[in-house]
Amino acid sequence: MKIAAAQISCSLDNPDANLLKVRDFSAQAKQSGVELIVFPEMIDTGYSMPAIQAHAASWDNGFVPGLQEVARELSIAIVSGVSERDGAFIYNSQVVIDQRGKIITKYRKTHLFGVPPIEEDKVFSSGNRFTSFGFGDLRFGLSICYDLRFPEMYRKLVTEQGVDVLVVSSAWPFPRVEHFRTLALARAIENQSYVIAANRVDKDDGISFCGSSAIIDPGGGIIASASQDREELIEAELSEDVLNSVRSRMKVFAHRRKDLYE
Secondary structure, rough: OEEEEEEEOOOOOOOOHHHHHHHHHHHHHHOOOOEEEEEEOOOOOOOHHHHHHHHHHOOOHHHHHHHHHHHHHHHEEEEEEEEEEEEOEEEEEEEEEOOOOOEEEEEEEEEOOOOOOOOHHHHOOOOOOOOOEEEEEEEEEHHHEHHOOOOOOOOHHHHOOOEEEEEEOOEEEHHHHHHHHHHHHOOOOOOOOOEEOOHHHHOOOEEOOOOOOOOOOOOOOOEEEEEOOOOOOHHHHHHHHHHHHHHHHHHHHOOOHHHHHH
16 A cells, blocks of 8 residues: 655645645645555644634535545545634544545544643643544554654554554644654554654744654654655555564564553
């Protein structure tokens, strides 16, 4: 299975311009034979709390139906970070759309970044469950940015939901670029799983994003990576045979001491 991660910048307060960029990157990926493409966090509004409060929309109209149209027209599956307004609540979400343009699942960010000056917890409500979905012969687990700092989440996705591929949509800032790289690599190694990490570049409201998007194999090998400061599309083949080989050589999950973890 060929997949891609799109490392992009966004236009604040301009979902229409951002949707055009999604279309361009998705078309480029489709031409390369990609079946599923992953986009960063909050690509509809840009990563700015005021912009999100002003433009977050329900998925009945606007950006998400536009994503569905792109997926349907190009026959490509899309995973994207987007805002989600549900009544009086706003969520930092990921939407998963299949090649027919159908929404097959979503994830609402469970770990909100409550650190000044960003303070997501003052804008978003948190999700309360972890989410995965099947695609081809593999199972994909969803996560967003700050979630990377909580290894328990990824272990539960793998051991309880049978996940093979850990997907991260992020808007990770420059001061902690080494944290992003190290945590993504650790999540792959400790869970013997693929990691697809799609991060932002450029700047929103004074926050500079560090790029460094990556696709990592279950043994911790970086099979595709992006720069820190340019828009790029990175691609890789995911192999069930590689996954099974890594997991059979060192049977980490069978050696867990669950009696000591509770």
